[in-house]
Amino acid sequence: MPVRSPADRHPLPMRDGVAPSYLWLPEGQWPDMITFLAAHFADVPESTWRERMARGHVVDGDGVPLAPHSAYRRGMRIFYYRELEQVETPIPFQEQILFMDDHLVVVDKPHFLPMTPTGRFLHETLLVRLKKTLGEPALTPIHRLDRETAGVVIFSRRPESRGAYQSLFQQRVIEKEYEALAPRLDGAQFPFTYRSRMVDGDKFFLMKEEAGEPNSETIIDVIEHGADCTRYRLFPHTGRKHQLRLHLSALGIPIRNDAFYPVALPSGPDDYERPLKLLARRICFLDPLSGDWREFSSQRSL
Template sequence: MGRQQQGHGKAPLPMRDGVAASYLWLPEGQWPDMLTFMVQRYPDVNEASWRERMARGDVVDADGTPLHPASAYRRGMRIFYYRELERETPIPFSEQILFQDEHLVVVDKPHFLPMIPTGRFLHETLLVRLKKTLGEEELTPIHRLDRETAGVVIFSRRQSSRGAYQSMFQKRVIEKEYEALAPRLEGREFPFTYRSRMVDGDKFFLMREEPGEPNSETLIDVIEHRADATLYRLRPHTGRKHQLRVHLSSLGIPIVNDAFYPVALPCKQDDVSQPLKLLARAIAFTDPLSGLRREFASARSL
């Protein structure tokens, strides 16, 4: 539903309760007025709600001029508004800030908390929670963790230095270590490297493997065997979506409580009783600005 304002100059609407204004470039088309367009564009938001938001001055153009229901529709215009949800289920787990300096905020994310606003999540996302806590509009994640995964994740505080940190992930010079609980894998010498070719699956949110040149690679080792499962150490050398989940599932040892692999189960919606047993344990890198060695570890355990 629109894009959140980031890196495009100063938004005409300020951050409100941790939520940055979203924006939209008006597309080619014929609409008699702004209200008709907004109702048609966002069918989940009713006409009365748009009228109320416009009356509050919460829908504006790029200059900050309030738009009204009868305002003319002009193709190519950029409009700003706040994303709102009528109902949002609280996520009963807290994040912890592990480290912060003038450029970075390093956070220990809990299971079930999405990284950024999407779908039915807005205030119950790590980004909006941190923006509320720190009061910083420019805060942006440098990389992502799945909603189901817990552990260490890094945010950028400054647009001016963001590129230097993002390039570390693109160049794969970041050392990432995960832990996963899964069934015991027999007949393998540890550690070993698993490689495969991963592509988008049939369902938009899933990945799958296919024959061909590998584009994903994970080093897999055993930390300990437990009575009911094995704790594995995983070091991904690539960063494909759902890479660790797909790799372990393909080896016949899907991660405990994985609702996507090997079979996508019906959505559990707000059930938080069975977290995916996958943890982003640690991240290490040489800071591109200071040259210092940085190492951050989650305080959580599986």
């Protein structure tokens, strides 16, 4: 059995695929734990925290249950379960496991499914679904895909080997290939490389381009021209948030059904008939542990 580092040890067990969250208590003066929790998590009612504590679902690093009157100690780590106040709406698309070995799980993610718990999504996320299916609390994504994007994504099964695979992405020695459907770009010589400087946009969930040294790079090629759109092959050399979506939009060929670029549309319920036409088609790399060449392809189509 692998040895887990202190950062991976949880005094609360995984519950229905959800691993406990944790928080290092910051600098500050608080009379007790409930006062801090009610102030720090402004969206969670104090009564909810009291109810969680009564169930023993808020503990310290040694697994000792915390009570509302427990002392606040800066630097202490507390564990708790993230819970939603409302019932989640099921996402009617299923992931497919493409490959598993002792260290990795490679998955074909559907559109609309978030990678990890965030906002209104908890159980309807790829990570929690996989933890339920495999029963593995240590499962962790090595890289990310947007909720709107489908395709190949890799998870780590073992904390002790996770860094070796993460370093492949940090060193940019992973080959990633995407497909996208977008309008035809006239006058371009394919393939070509598009570079720009990407920064956080005016809205927290968007990115934008600005003048300056480029920090993002995408090779753009054409697979085929259709009557009403073109199928593009995209090779991102960098991995900026929304990079492919922003790059194609900046070229005047926004990806079909993109609700963010070039203009962010008002939020509303997902339209399952109009998925973003972006697919992480293929990923390949030299395995740092086995030395084998790994290549995984999505079975989905746009």
